[in-house]
Amino acid sequence: xxxxxxxxxxxxxxxxxxxxxxxxxxxxxxxxxxxxxxxxxxxxxxxxxxxxxxxxxxxxxxxxxxxxxxxxxxxxxxxxxxxxxxxxxxxxxxxxxxxxxxxxxxxxxxxxxxxxxxxxxxxxxxxxxxxxxxxxxxxxxxxxxxxxxxx
DNA sequence: GCCAACGTTGGC
DNA sequence: GCCAACGTTGGC
Numbered sequence: 001x002x003x004x005x006x007x008x009x010x011x012x013x014x015x016x017x018x019x020x021x022x023x024x025x026x027x028x029x030x031x032x033x034x035x036x037x038x039x040x041x042x043x044x045x046x047x048x049x050x051x052x053x054x055x056x057x058x059x060x061x062x063x064x065x066x067x068x069x070x071x072x073x074x075x076x077x078x079x080x081x082x083x084x085x086x087x088x089x090x091x092x093x094x095x096x097x098x099x100x101x102x103x104x105x106x107x108x109x110x111x112x113x114x115x116x117x118x119x120x121x122x123x124x125x126x127x128x129x130x131x132x133x134x135x136x137x138x139x140x141x142x143x144x145x146x147x148x149x150x151x
Numbered sequence: 152g153c154c155a156a157c158g159t160t161g162g163c
Numbered sequence: 164g165c166c167a168a169c170g171t172t173g174g175c
Contacts, residue, residue: 130167
């Protein structure tokens with residue numbers, strides 16, 4: 001499967017990921033059940049687009065690889081974390097994270113505006129009205145189409 | 152189980 | 164900053 005994962009660049013941008021050791025980090029803080037279920041469905045080495053949301057030019061900025069499959073998100077157990085959830089207990093964790101590694105950073109952002117212009121992408125969950133899901137699958141044909149835009 | 156109220160997301 | 168759309172909560 002292919003994926004798309006959103007992050008607000010003011011919180012965590014593609015440059016932040018790039019600056020990590022081995023360009024790897026934990027994708028944590030997902031607090032939506034559907035998004036969590038997708039996180040748990042991710043397999044080793046699967047690829048995901050990195051999407052910048054809630055910013056001047058929202059869009060896809062690069063590609064990541066899943067380097068570790070889902071395990072309990074410890075930020076949910078940490079009262080000092082912004083992602084703390086008292087209802088998630090370690091014996092029965094509610095939230096999960098994965099580890100990702102940056103594979104490529106696009107020289108130019110593929111903007112949401114640009115994506116919307118392509119009728120072949122109109123079925124993408126990302127582009128549906130009111131869609132707020134932060135982790136979602138991407139169809140192979142859509143993945144290829146978007147990759148060709150990055151070239 | 153319904154649904155109003157609320158908080159959040161995210162484009163604009 | 165605005166606000167539509169959405170998911171979650173909690174009273175009943």
